[in-house]
Amino acid sequence: MITLTLPTPLASFISGSDGRGSPRPRSLLFDARSWAEFLGEIRERFPLLADRVLTTSGTLASGFVLVINDVALPANGTASYDLRDGDQLAFIAALAGG
């Protein structure tokens, strides 16, 4: 089991009929035991979120950070991560602007 925590801005993509409107961070449980299984499950259950934070090739989208067990990893084209049962994940935005 993998736990994915989403901050408020990204939690907006998983609640309600249109995937928007959550005012609070959310924690989600996944049965996945690998990155590939995680990708498949997140795309099936939360397509709006997956479209936002992942590229079509399964890498992290530019502008987002993947946190695995308290280690923050930037979007750098990595296609796979070593995930294990009990891992704690989070997607967060890398704040940016002009």
Next chain:
Amino acid sequence: MPDHITFAGEVYERLLNEVIKRHPVKTFGYLLSAGNPSEVTDFILFDENIRNSDTWQPEFHSYGYYFAAHHDAGFVATPEEAWRVQKEIWARGLCEVGVLHSHQRHPANFSEIDWDMHRKRFCDLWHLIISMRNPDLPQVRAFAVSDDGVRLLPVRVTGQPGDGTTTATRDAAIRQARLLTRPDRAGRPSLANAGAIMSALWRLRTVTEPETVRDVLADSVFAGSAERFATHIAPLLQPIAAASFEMGTDQAGLRHFYGESPRHRCGLSAFRMLRIPVTSGLFALIDPDNRTPPREDLARPAVNVTWAEAALFALWMGCRLPTEAQWEYCCGAGAPTPWCCGTEDELARYAWYCVNSRDQVQAVATREPNALGLFDMHGNVWEWCQDDYDQHFYGRSPWLNPVNLTNESQKSVRGGAMNALPEMCRTRFRFHEAAGFWATDLGFRLAAPSAC
């Protein structure tokens, strides 16, 4: 998305103090709330910026010359700090409701890069920009941001006193106007009282008939305006024939620009427009003791001028500030293109802006005039207009000679400045400042009725 933003006074003051303390380093962070997206109860800021890293610098450079030339323009949080900040937000039991960042040189507008980077990451957060272009008067603007566009959100601060506005009686309004418009020994109005004078004249016009206004002005410091006009202003005026043109931007082209829609047909009676922004040398006539510039600045536009000072100078010279409609027509000469010249490639021939000014205000009329014979309509300095700013005005403005006069505190400014991005120099770009604001890139020009 909320329809306004409310700050507790203490939070607002603490935020501004922090931005001022960090200036000229850019501030960026999140606005936080206990749940209501319109009520800011706290904020959290970032310390590290990797905008110039190998990963991010090319993306910023892709937004044009300004971002290539100014390595302090733009911000990206590090992954480590993004995570540390996130955990701190959760520890406080709060949630993110808005993004904030400061501008060091530009006004508090929302640019294309802001729109792109915000939409890529967020769908429900609004965005606050704090401009430090005049460090004595930080500007704070909030924007609702979505794929459909950008909308200005009113910012309210609780726990601050009201403006104390009272309704003047007719007699009191006349007394006050006479008192404030009494000439000094040199026959000039007091620039220091410009705000009070313009407010008094507004109240006078509101509570009395036009004949009374004329009587008051006839005995005032404005009495010699016809002579000043003939001597100093008339030779610099360009006649503009009556015209009609398409004002504003249609919805399809609006993108992140707000207040420019709906595009609508606008008619203008004939008038005259100053060919150049009011120069420092010209402006010094109203206050030679304090406003006479060094010789090398005489031909540069007058800057650090509030709306009231600009309007007072205009009246003293027998003119007015141009309306937004007059200004927009004069800038683009009625052309449908974003700039008078059609393409951005040609803009440097007509404008001093971020690609060619070295961030310095330049002498007027040192670029080419537009098709109407007017100089510096794009860039060099922002220019005050007569109108009170209302982002919804285009939806209800009259067809002929529109002007929005409601005595609001926000006044329209146009044209961009020497450090502005090309998009800010567009003919149809609308911006606004508080009437009491001044800055080193903010000037004005004059308009007058047609001579015939």
